[in-house]
Amino acid sequence: MKQSLGSMASVVAVPLPVWIVGTYGSDGAPNLITVSWGGICCSEPLCVSISLRKSRLSHQNIILKQAFTINIPNEQQLIGTDFVGLVSGNTVDKFSMTKWTPVQSQLVNAPYIDEVPLVFECQVLQSIEIGSHTQFIAKIVDVLAEAKILGEAGVPQVEKLAPICASPGDQSYYSLGNKLGKTYVLGKKLLAETTK
């Protein structure tokens, strides 16, 4: 038996990502913003979507440059990550205050964070007006990763990355927990049982 909670879905959707978006302003100044409204939205072409309020400087920057980076921080970078979501690039230089280093992407007109171990370079394909937020759908042109987070096959390993998860319901950040099982392996057992 379920009860209606009304309009609190945004605070109970879990898990959500914690990604830092990098952009350039009209004056070429690099800016950052932390987002949890985002995810992968297409496989071919490989696309990511993020949603930003129109009042944000990063919103203005993306409209202008049609590009951004997604920087996936690790647990050790949580304080800087939270800080970046707390203040506006209109009033502070977020790179300076976090002591992070902006690097110009070679492929898109946006900066990434040198210290963050995993980066997507993104070119905007569509801007969707929804309401309070604009959703930017962007092609992931390339992925950059530090060697320290790569496994044997050259694929980033989630245990080495130690990404951050958001739980808006209790306004908290969480680590990723224990491995529960393999995709499309667990389900095959049920399939085998039910088709006996």
Next chain:
Amino acid sequence: MKQSLGSMASVVAVPLPVWIVGTYGSDGAPNLITVSWGGICCSEPLCVSISLRKSRLSHQNIILKQAFTINIPNEQQLIGTDFVGLVSGNTVDKFSMTKWTPVQSQLVNAPYIDEVPLVFECQVLQSIEIGSHTQFIAKIVDVLAEAKILGEAGVPQVEKLAPICASPGDQSYYSLGNKLGKTYVLGKKLLAETTK
């Protein structure tokens, strides 16, 4: 120093959600599909977005009914959740095989899973063609929750829900881990330090 990984972003984006989408077909048959390409995409109106391949039965169902439910399963429901993503509703009755019970939403033209503790009832606002996938942006009309996952303030608690996270890089599911800190509290310390 980072290295280019080319087009493997879809397998390294973390964390991603593990949500089950409920729809009705043209014959009224309830269907389910597991998605990780999705997230919250707007605050006012409160919206969720999910992306589905055009070949999926659930894609056809959403086009037809302009509605779906998001069912957020817990760790104990992982086998059924993985199964639902593995097989097609064109060949099997996923509710029957998981032994889950379809319940007609009172607000949208879609079924939800009685046994899953947290449900969003969603009305489609926009369908965005991206490439292999169509993204459905939908207003969350209501949230339904079982009492057992609610905390004192009547808000779902992430520890009581025990949601599942997806890590496509190693094709695995993970639990949510330890709480790392509070949003906009950690960052304030850095703000205080840098503005001394």
